[in-house]
Amino acid sequence: MLHGFVLFGLCFWRLVGVIGVEADEIESLSVMEGDSVTLPTGVSKIQEDDLIMWMSGNYCIAKLNISSQVITETHDIFRDRLKLDDQTGSLTITNIRTTDSGLYKAQMIGQQVSKKTFNVTVIARLPVPVITSYCPQNPSPSGSSPSRCVLMCSVLNLGHVTLSWYKGNSLLSSISVSDLSISLSLPLEVEYQDKNSYSCVINNPFSNQTQHLDITQLCQPCSGILAQENIKDDPHAQGSSYIAASYVKHLESAGARVVPIHINRTEEEYEKLFNAINGLLLPGGNVDIEKSQFTRAARIFYELAIKANDASDYFPIWGTCQGFQQLTVLTSNKNLLTLTDTKAVALPLTFSPGAQNSRLFKKFPKDVLQSLSEENITSNFHSWSLSIQNYSSNAKLKRFYRVLTTNTDGKKEFISTMEAYQYPFYAVQWHPEKSPFEWIEKDGMVHTLSAIKATFYTAHFFVSEAMKNHHQFSSQSEEEKALIYNYQPVFKGMNSIFLQNYYFD
Ligand SMILES: *[C@@H]1O[C@H](CO)[C@@H](O)[C@H](O)[C@H]1NC(C)=O
Numbered sequence: 001m002l003h004g005f006v007l008f009g010l011c012f013w014r015l016v017g018v019i020g021v022e023a024d025e026i027e028s029l030s031v032m033e034g035d036s037v038t039l040p041t042g043v044s045k046i047q048e049d050d051l052i053m054w055m056s057g058n059y060c061i062a063k064l065n066i067s068s069q070v071i072t073e074t075h076d077i078f079r080d081r082l083k084l085d086d087q088t089g090s091l092t093i094t095n096i097r098t099t100d101s102g103l104y105k106a107q108m109i110g111q112q113v114s115k116k117t118f119n120v121t122v123i124a125r126l127p128v129p130v131i132t133s134y135c136p137q138n139p140s141p142s143g144s145s146p147s148r149c150v151l152m153c154s155v156l157n158l159g160h161v162t163l164s165w166y167k168g169n170s171l172l173s174s175i176s177v178s179d180l181s182i183s184l185s186l187p188l189e190v191e192y193q194d195k196n197s198y199s200c201v202i203n204n205p206f207s208n209q210t211q212h213l214d215i216t217q218l219c220q221p222c223s224g225i226l227a228q229e230n231i232k233d234d235p236h237a238q239g240s241s242y243i244a245a246s247y248v249k250h251l252e253s254a255g256a257r258v259v260p261i262h263i264n265r266t267e268e269e270y271e272k273l274f275n276a277i278n279g280l281l282l283p284g285g286n287v288d289i290e291k292s293q294f295t296r297a298a299r300i301f302y303e304l305a306i307k308a309n310d311a312s313d314y315f316p317i318w319g320t321c322q323g324f325q326q327l328t329v330l331t332s333n334k335n336l337l338t339l340t341d342t343k344a345v346a347l348p349l350t351f352s353p354g355a356q357n358s359r360l361f362k363k364f365p366k367d368v369l370q371s372l373s374e375e376n377i378t379s380n381f382h383s384w385s386l387s388i389q390n391y392s393s394n395a396k397l398k399r400f401y402r403v404l405t406t407n408t409d410g411k412k413e414f415i416s417t418m419e420a421y422q423y424p425f426y427a428v429q430w431h432p433e434k435s436p437f438e439w440i441e442k443d444g445m446v447h448t449l450s451a452i453k454a455t456f457y458t459a460h461f462f463v464s465e466a467m468k469n470h471h472q473f474s475s476q477s478e479e480e481k482a483l484i485y486n487y488q489p490v491f492k493g494m495n496s497i498f499l500q501n502y503y504f505d
Pocket residue numbers: 051065066067068
């Protein structure tokens with residue numbers, strides 16, 4: 001401290017010594033916060049006995065005595081941020097702060113006395129704007145179609161800035177404020193599948209900051225997978241219910257985040273969850289599809305989904321194997337299934353006329369559709385099936401579902417894939433999730449590339465359907481609490497029909 005004080009005094013004395021020198025010109029400099037600026041003395045080489053002092057306001061901040069080669073920094077505010085060139089005496093300020101703005105004077109005292117003055121303006125760096133997806137619970141009154149994701153670009157607490165959305169290089173919209181506001185936000189609506197590059201830019205006359213929009217990351221859905229009662233005698237079982245991890249991986253592989261739906265919850269809880277997730281997957285398994293807690297929860301979600309879709313809130317349901325069977329019971333209010341010889345067999349799908357143009361299949365690549373129809377790549381692990389005969393003779397089922405593919409066990413023809421006419425409900429009797437994610441050695445298991453490609457396109461289709469509604473959790477912490485990441489799957493061994501299970505309750 002004493003050291004600093006002494007030097008301060010010395011500067012002051014020198015300053016007095018140069019009073020009377022005619023006022024020099026002020027050189028103005030603008031520099032961006034965080035950058036470095038060099039203030040040149042304009043001298044190419046200072047003389048032996050020169051003394052150079054730098055003043056900020058009235059304070060001496062650095063001095064250089066050429067004959068003693070001593071460079072002294074004398075002000076705490078600039079600690080480790082000043083550099084004096086020992087040849088020219090030029091001052092460099094690194095990592096400059098907005099509070100460093102002001103006048104800087106160089107005093108060069110030697111044979112001649114000269115001085116230089118700089119007016120340094122440090123321009124505050126703009127914060128990078130933040131893009132969040134803002135998805136209203138209900139379709140907006142403006143009638144925006146549900147396949148759109150609503151995004152919000154915001155910055156906090158700035159004056160004199162403009163916030164703009166760009167699509168490529170063209171300006172879409174912008175908003176300006178001239179006073180210090182709490183926050184500034186600008187919305188943008190995009191299609192989920194939009195491939196354009198969007199960016200949000202904040203700028204003032206001096207600088208700008210850009211945030212690029214990653215639609216796939218921001219507009220990703222959460223899909224619920226319904227748990228079911230544990231299989232009897234499962235030696236690994238914990239709690240009372242489970243979800244096979246292959247279903248979780250299946251949806252994750254196409255970019256969804258998974259929320260487990262627990263059985264044995266109240267209708268209110270299910271309704272709340274329904275409004276937070278973007279789709280429902282009913283997995284395969286082995287429960288009573290008329291009386292189980294699995295069925296109870298599936299029915300509640302099914303009815304909520306019917307109601308939502310009737311009100312133009314697009315909520316998809318996917319049923320796999322037991323999930324397929326469950327959907328037939330929920331739609332017809334009857335169990336119309338019949339026993340087939342379809343346990344552990346891989347089959348090619350027989351497409352119904354026009355089925356390749358169905359919602360489910362129409363965006364599948366041609367080679368995947370060809371593999372599905374020609375190769376034995378769909379894994380069947382079921383004893384019960386919906387025969388064409390029972391489907392055709394049940395008015396409810398016939399009116400509700402369109403048959404996309406069929407198969408036969410040699411005796412009975414059964415439905416292997418269907419989609420609802422009026423609702424985004426899809427059902428497969430086969431197991432798309434098994435090819436990449438289950439490894440039990442059994443007939444009917446297929447791990448070929450074409451099978452894995454077919455798996456991916458089924459998952460991708462369902463996840464893209466789930467992107468079409470605006471359901472969301474009431475807060476990020478609610479969402480975090482609900483996600484499957486809060487649970488650890490249990491490895492059940494290579495010989496288990498499900499390699500890993502998540503257990504609950
Ligand atoms: C500069 O350093 C020399 C040599 O150490 C010393 O004699 C001289 O007094 C110093 N000048 C000032 C102004 O401090």
